Amino acid sequence: MNTFHLGNGAGFSGDRVDAPIPVLRSLIARGGPAAMFFETLGERTVALAHLEKRANPTRGYEPMLERLLDPILVDAHAHRIPLLGNWGAANPPAAALAVARLALAKGLPDLRIGLVEGDEVTPAVAGGQLPVHEADAGLDMGAWSLIAANAYIGAEPLVEALAQGADVVVAGRTSDPALAIAPLAHHFGWRFDDWERLALGAATGHLLECGSQVTGGVFWDPGFKDIPDPANIGFPIAEVTEAGGLVITKPEGTGGIVDLRTVKEQLLYELHDPAHYITPDVVLDITQCRLEQVGRDRVAVHGLRGAPRPDTLKVTASFEGSWLGEGEVSVAGPNALARARATADVLLRRMKLRGLDVRARVDLIGVASVHDDDGGSLWRGYVGPEPQDIRIRLAVEARTRDDADQASREVLALLCCGTAGTGGARWRVTPRILTRSHLVLRERVPTRVTTRTAKEIAA
Numbered sequence: 001m002n003t004f005h006l007g008n009g010a011g012f013s014g015d016r017v018d019a020p021i022p023v024l025r026s027l028i029a030r031g032g033p034a035a036m037f038f039e040t041l042g043e044r045t046v047a048l049a050h051l052e053k054r055a056n057p058t059r060g061y062e063p064m065l066e067r068l069l070d071p072i073l074v075d076a077h078a079h080r081i082p083l084l085g086n087w088g089a090a091n092p093p094a095a096a097l098a099v100a101r102l103a104l105a106k107g108l109p110d111l112r113i114g115l116v117e118g119d120e121v122t123p124a125v126a127g128g129q130l131p132v133h134e135a136d137a138g139l140d141m142g143a144w145s146l147i148a149a150n151a152y153i154g155a156e157p158l159v160e161a162l163a164q165g166a167d168v169v170v171a172g173r174t175s176d177p178a179l180a181i182a183p184l185a186h187h188f189g190w191r192f193d194d195w196e197r198l199a200l201g202a203a204t205g206h207l208l209e210c211g212s213q214v215t216g217g218v219f220w221d222p223g224f225k226d227i228p229d230p231a232n233i234g235f236p237i238a239e240v241t242e243a244g245g246l247v248i249t250k251p252e253g254t255g256g257i258v259d260l261r262t263v264k265e266q267l268l269y270e271l272h273d274p275a276h277y278i279t280p281d282v283v284l285d286i287t288q289c290r291l292e293q294v295g296r297d298r299v300a301v302h303g304l305r306g307a308p309r310p311d312t313l314k315v316t317a318s319f320e321g322s323w324l325g326e327g328e329v330s331v332a333g334p335n336a337l338a339r340a341r342a343t344a345d346v347l348l349r350r351m352k353l354r355g356l357d358v359r360a361r362v363d364l365i366g367v368a369s370v371h372d373d374d375g376g377s378l379w380r381g382y383v384g385p386e387p388q389d390i391r392i393r394l395a396v397e398a399r400t401r402d403d404a405d406q407a408s409r410e411v412l413a414l415l416c417c418g419t420a421g422t423g424g425a426r427w428r429v430t431p432r433i434l435t436r437s438h439l440v441l442r443e444r445v446p447t448r449v450t451t452r453t454a455k456e457i458a459a
Helices: 020-030 043-055 065-069 073-078 092-105 122-126 156-163 178-188 195-208 260-267 336-353 401-417 454-458
Strands: 003-010 034-038 083-085 112-117 145-151 168-170 237-241 246-249 283-285 290-295 298-302 305-307 312-332 358-365 389-398 422-441 448-453
Touching: 003 020, 003 083, 003 178, 003 195, 020 034, 020 073, 020 237, 034 178, 043 145, 043 312, 043 422, 065 092, 083 178, 092 112, 092 168, 092 454, 112 156, 112 454, 122 145, 122 312, 145 422, 156 168, 156 178, 156 448, 178 195, 195 237, 195 246, 195 260, 195 283, 195 305, 260 290, 260 298, 312 336, 312 401, 336 358, 336 389, 336 401, 358 401, 389 401, 401 422, 448 454
Parallel strands: 003 034, 034 083, 083 168, 112 168
Antiparallel strands: 003 237, 112 448, 145 312, 237 246, 246 298, 283 305, 290 298, 312 389, 312 422, 358 389
């Protein structure tokens, strides 16, 4: 059968930069038509990219773009394996330029780079022209400053870039499944009203989009759900046939595992309605889906169904929220619990003594943190064994950066003002990002596709 191999090289911004290497090697060894995609955007990632672009107009794209592509670009081009990614974030043209410069440095002046633009719809949200998605209808963002708004575009402009001969496709905010649908639709010639085929592509993208989550990452739970060689988890590869077959696997010689459990967990990941998973290209129905283990690290997926795509696209609007201040310090040795509790009380008292306008919480890491409440009910009531060491964490939310900074610096002051044996202080202040979802008619999001050589872009 005509089989297309699709590999994933990243599941989020910050993923392992060496993960794409064995994926590409495996695609080359398998021979035949293939592509790789990189999913590097989340809602907060896009917002932070817009803030970075404000500070530096040449930035605002995936910070690890060059590191991800540097070891694979030459071989991918030599074997005619297109690379697609939403690396553009807030600044797709700058990302395309970065790829072009890398290509020139690698001796690839004729590498063709497809640039997909048009996902940003900030003026429409700023002007109150777009309805709020029902799930966020109760969120009032009137007090916060809008950073940007980006629509989740589908696969069609990505297919257009591939049709124009792009070796690398750079986009901004796309839906995750669109990055997989595009090379499949381009290769097999799928129509964009063939809902069954598009459902196959959407499921492929959904299973691969988070990288190693389908090959053992996050699934891994030592002693209960073990995986081999977790330091070398292989990222996923999908085998898709012209007849509609789908097998999930991974590169030979890598760690991790692909079995019924890992595929089930990823299939259900972020799936609010198994009968109605909405993407820009198709509505996916997995209620009749069956999984079959067909070999070591090979799971076949059957019974996918599709329904017509929605008339609207989802938009994520990002707002500048309050400020997060954090400070940490450690206590260790005999009586560490009493010293940690006393330190926590002092920190909370200091917020009031200084009149800092903050919402504060203290966690005693090593006693209680993740499952505690803001009042510290668990660490205050803890009666278990005495910990050998405790990390005290103060977190504050403040309307101003100065209040957040002054509050978190109270942890630093404990190096001289705290209990005996207090040390290892650190603090930082970061902006908080708030998001709200809107809907926009797809015809109001006209995309633009241009494909040029690296030499032309860098000129």
